[in-house]
Amino acid sequence: MKRPVTTKRATPREVKPPRPPKGSARTILLVEDEPILVSLYASVLRKLTEASILTATEEQEALTVINRVVPRLIILDLMIPTTSGMATDFHEPIGFDVLRQVKRNPKTKAIHVIILSNLDADEHRQRAQELGAEEYIVKALLKPRELVERISKYLGTT
Amino acid sequence: MGIALATPIFVQNRIIAILILGNKLSGESFSKDDVQLIEVLSPQIGSAIQKANLYEQVREFGESLKLKVQEATEELKERNVSLVTLQNITKDITRTLDFKKVVQDIADAVTTELGFVGAILAFIDDDGRTLRAQAITNTPITNKALKMLPMPFTEFTTDLSNPKHRNLVTEAIKSGQIQFGDSLAGVISPLIPGPVVSLIGKIIKVRTAIIVPIVAEQKVIGAIEVGSQRKQEDISEQEIETIKSMADQLGIVARNIKLFSQLRKANRDLEEANRHLQVLDQAKSEFVSIASHQLRTPMTGIMGYLSMLVDGDFGRIEPKHLEIMKTLLDESQRMIRLINLFLNVSKIEAGKFIITRKDAHLEDLIEREVKELGKVADDKKLKLTYAKGKKPLPTLCIDVDKIQDVLLNLVDNAIKYTAKGAVMITAEPKDGGAMVHVKDSGIGIKKEAIGELFNKFVRAQGIAQIHPDGSGLGLFIAKSIVEGHGGRIWVESEGEGKGSTFSFWLPAGATPGTMSLKGSQ
Numbered sequence: 001m002k003r004p005v006t007t008k009r010a011t012p013r014e015v016k017p018p019r020p021p022k023g024s025a026r027t028i029l030l031v032e033d034e035p036i037l038v039s040l041y042a043s044v045l046r047k048l049t050e051a052s053i054l055t056a057t058e059e060q061e062a063l064t065v066i067n068r069v070v071p072r073l074i075i076l077d078l079m080i081p082t083t084s085g086m087a088t089d090f091h092e093p094i095g096f097d098v099l100r101q102v103k104r105n106p107k108t109k110a111i112h113v114i115i116l117s118n119l120d121a122d123e124h125r126q127r128a129q130e131l132g133a134e135e136y137i138v139k140a141l142l143k144p145r146e147l148v149e150r151i152s153k154y155l156g157t158t
Numbered sequence: 159m160g161i162a163l164a165t166p167i168f169v170q171n172r173i174i175a176i177l178i179l180g181n182k183l184s185g186e187s188f189s190k191d192d193v194q195l196i197e198v199l200s201p202q203i204g205s206a207i208q209k210a211n212l213y214e215q216v217r218e219f220g221e222s223l224k225l226k227v228q229e230a231t232e233e234l235k236e237r238n239v240s241l242v243t244l245q246n247i248t249k250d251i252t253r254t255l256d257f258k259k260v261v262q263d264i265a266d267a268v269t270t271e272l273g274f275v276g277a278i279l280a281f282i283d284d285d286g287r288t289l290r291a292q293a294i295t296n297t298p299i300t301n302k303a304l305k306m307l308p309m310p311f312t313e314f315t316t317d318l319s320n321p322k323h324r325n326l327v328t329e330a331i332k333s334g335q336i337q338f339g340d341s342l343a344g345v346i347s348p349l350i351p352g353p354v355v356s357l358i359g360k361i362i363k364v365r366t367a368i369i370v371p372i373v374a375e376q377k378v379i380g381a382i383e384v385g386s387q388r389k390q391e392d393i394s395e396q397e398i399e400t401i402k403s404m405a406d407q408l409g410i411v412a413r414n415i416k417l418f419s420q421l422r423k424a425n426r427d428l429e430e431a432n433r434h435l436q437v438l439d440q441a442k443s444e445f446v447s448i449a450s451h452q453l454r455t456p457m458t459g460i461m462g463y464l465s466m467l468v469d470g471d472f473g474r475i476e477p478k479h480l481e482i483m484k485t486l487l488d489e490s491q492r493m494i495r496l497i498n499l500f501l502n503v504s505k506i507e508a509g510k511f512i513i514t515r516k517d518a519h520l521e522d523l524i525e526r527e528v529k530e531l532g533k534v535a536d537d538k539k540l541k542l543t544y545a546k547g548k549k550p551l552p553t554l555c556i557d558v559d560k561i562q563d564v565l566l567n568l569v570d571n572a573i574k575y576t577a578k579g580a581v582m583i584t585a586e587p588k589d590g591g592a593m594v595h596v597k598d599s600g601i602g603i604k605k606e607a608i609g610e611l612f613n614k615f616v617r618a619q620g621i622a623q624i625h626p627d628g629s630g631l632g633l634f635i636a637k638s639i640v641e642g643h644g645g646r647i648w649v650e651s652e653g654e655g656k657g658s659t660f661s662f663w664l665p666a667g668a669t670p671g672t673m674s675l676k677g678s679q
Contacts, residue, residue, distance in 0.1 A: 118458060
């Protein structure tokens with residue numbers, strides 16, 4: 001399944017105008033389609049990290065941002081829709097396509113990818129590991145604050 | 159020659175002969191001595207004659223005996239042939255449950271083993287009224303006859319309820335009695351048109367037709383129709399008996415085959431039902447997985463925002479409201495835990511619960527749990543302690559996350575069911591592994607409830623009931639995890655109000671790797 005990595009959509013929107021990045025250009029891309037979770041995680045990340053937070057709600061938008069901005073870290077939901085709004089398959093979630101393309105592209109493969117999903121079948125964990133994700137976090141098992149603790153080690157300056 | 163002397167010869171006081179003597183050659187007359195000699199001799203002559211007679215009788219008796227033995231030998235030979243035939247057929251029957259093959263083999267045996275021209279084996283269809291030939295002896299002559307038929311022999315059917323179809327075969331089937339005829343006509347007419355019958359009659363010169371009904375479970379199910387080129391009086395009782403035995407065997411075969419095919423059908427139906435159930439079961443676990451995921455998503459949002467509100471991330475909240483929000487947060491977390499429990503049970507049942515072992519120290523896991531739940535215990539003013547043993551625990555090769563879940567479950571339950579006092583965790587090396595006890599001073603467990611504690615559901619009056627707080631599910635999962643590691647989990651309680659101790663033991667020495675965990679009941 002190949003999808004061209006071309007820009008089709010406008011520049012990614014941001015929830016708020018980003019604060020000027022402190023220190024290095026630390027950017028986190030949050031790929032999440034549930035509005036309540038977008039605002040929840042975006043707000044806790046803004047509050048507790050100094051990174052600038054970008055969000056994307058579907059596959060193509062996410063890939064566009066990734067290729068343009070090359071963020072330091074991607075927090076990636078698995079059950080996201082395609083650009084056409086197609087529902088994602090429980091066994092083949094679209095998030096894996098994003099992960100595969102990030103890790104395959106020499107330009108983006110160094111980006112840390114944290115899977116943040118409410119799926120937690122072993123098949124999904126295993127798949128994420130095979131495709132090169134750095135962490136697999138189940139949303140419902142962590143408070144937002146704990147999430148930030150878990151990912152903070154990927155936000156270092158190196 | 160004149161008679162000079164005559165004397166009777168007695169055998170058992172009966173005169174059986176008279177000894178007549180002529181004159182002596184010397185010309186002398188018989189002296190007193192001579193007479194005396196003859197008197198002595200005559201009884202001996204009598205006894206000699208008697209002996210000779212006896213010998214003749216014995217000889218005759220011997221002759222007749224020889225003849226009888228000969229006859230008996232012949233009969234035995236014949237019996238032997240029929241026994242061998244029957245044995246061959248029986249062997250055939252036990253070896254195959256293919257009805258067509260058995261029937262054909264028997265039709266052929268009538269010629270090869272018994273020496274008849276041929277046989278037709280006919281059976282009544284399931285409708286109970288159509289009689290259909292299922293096999294005809296396969297010989298050059300019968301094949302020649304078959305070629306004269308306008309259609310395959312199996313298509314000639316007799317309607318048993320139609321009086322116009324009456325012949326010797328329908329008679330045998332109706333009466334259940336053996337029938338004899340002197341030509342083929344009585345067997346194949348009126349089924350086969352007259353001219354064809356006479357043509358066939360010229361090829362197969364049948365002088366005797368023997369029709370034996372086949373009986374199974376007290377019901378006539380068909381007939382063996384045997385043709386012979388001999389006259390009826392030349393066919394022995396023994397031969398008739400053999401055909402009857404064949405019919406009996408056929409009855410048994412037919413019954414066995416019917417039972418077998420019923421069994422096979424029942425088996426197929428069961429397999430089908432089983433496949434269907436598997437599909438349903440698969441769909442069920444799939445549904446639970448998807449539903450759990452879908453339920454978790456909004457709960458994540460609710461729990462996440464509540465936790466931020468409670469933590470003051472959105473500003474100060476009035477203490478009264480803060481209490482409410484804390485309760486809401488607890489409840490939302492409880493709901494997420496329940497969803498997780500359902501998800502795990504469904505994973506265990508679907509065989510998708512996977513254990514990934516790596517080396518770990520149980521002490522670390524216990525300490526993490528004490529730290530994690532210490533706050534919860536503090537809130538209830540309970541003392542939660544880990545009394546480290548004197549001997550160090552062996553390194554275990556375990557699925558760390560899953561064993562952590564087991565600890566969480568046991569300690570969380572202990573806190574939940576203890577109103578005051580303490581929860582104490584101890585651990586010790588034991589039987590080449592490590593044993594952990596979680597002891598509380600809580601409500602305890604009724605003796606009769608202990609056995610059911612680790613079941614997925616509590617069974618009451620035949621209805622599956624779930625523990626209201628899902629703790630049964632938690633213990634079921636804990637048991638599945640511990641047993642999946644080759645360990646044991648159990649509970650001891652002195653009774654209600656006397657606290658309880660949950661313990662588990664895990665073996666050391668496993669090798670790192672991944673395995674799927676099968677559900678246990």
